[in-house]
Amino acid sequence: MGKIHPSHPDHELQLKCFEKPYTCDGCKQRGIGSRYRCDLCNFELHEECMFASPTAHHDFFKNSDFKFLYQPPGQEYFREDYRYCDACGQTVKGFVYHNEKNGWDLHPCCQKLPCKVPIDGVRFELCKKVLSKCHWCNKKKPDGSVSKIRGWSYVSKCNKYHIHVNCFKEMVLEGWENRACQDDCSLTLQNLELPLQRKNRNQRNGNKFSMMVKIFFKTIAAILLGDPTISLTCLLVKFLSK
Known part of the structure; x- marks a missing residue:
């Protein structure tokens, strides 16, 4: 029913x-x-x-509560004419978790992002400010974000690996759009070839990063795309070098 x-x-x-x-x-x-x-x-x-909750919180914002809204707050809270999700850096156009005191906003799916994810001995953590470029888009600032709200990134504790939160979602969507058979809507996510750019050309480091990314995607991309049942373990990751 x-x-x-x-x-x-x-x-x-x-x-x-x-x-x-x-x-x-x-x-x-x-x-x-x-x-x-x-x-x-x-x-x-x-x-x-x-199934959004009336209130929520995120560990990235200690001791701060967010209220669920069906529409972004009014004009008095607008930043640069639009509201942006503090997690992914993209515009807020509909349902949102909003912290009135500080003006923070989170998309419902972004609100579920974990602060720490340990993968094969490497711990990835959410960070607001990063020094290196994203391994996928090769930029410090993700496309679609603004100067004040660039969105979070997952950065390895060793500081070698860095991926924008929004780039996890963009990789899957681009992989779908570039699939071999455009007319085959039943093509499973497991068969998608993701165009992941790697900045480090060292083959050994690239292989380790590849293994970690396959596991990492199962958690992060599924959360951002709103489907916790998605299994991305068998995704074929294609590394493109410029």
Whole structure:
């Protein structure tokens, strides 16, 4: 049986699973995999948007509570005419967790990002300020962000590996768009070849990074794309060098 959501009260939403990417009608962010959907209205929600809590917190912001809102706060809180998610650095256009005291905002999926992720003896941590460029986009500032809110990055404790939060999602979506058979909507995520650029040309370091990334994606990309059931362990990661 389906479930009614306040943002779509006329019809029930049912849990569906499609591999084709979609745009969540709640937070307006992209997603892949399972979603809550109304076929009559072509209305879809991430699981995190479907079951958002009235209040939430994130360990990155100690002792700070966030209130769930269906729309971004009013003009008095706008920064540079738009609101931006402090986690991914992208615009906030719909559902959001907002901290009124400090003006912080988090997309519902970004609110679930863990602060620390240990992978094969290497610990990745969320960081706000980084010194090196992202291994995928080769930039310090991710595309779509603004100077004051660049978004977080996952950085290894050894400071060798650095990936923007938003780049995890962009890699999966670009991998989908570049898949071999554009007409095959049943192509599984496990068969996607992700275009991950590696900055370090040392083969030994590249292989270790490849192994860590495959495991890392299972956790981070699934959270950002709103589908905790996605298994990315078998993703084929293609390293492109400039």
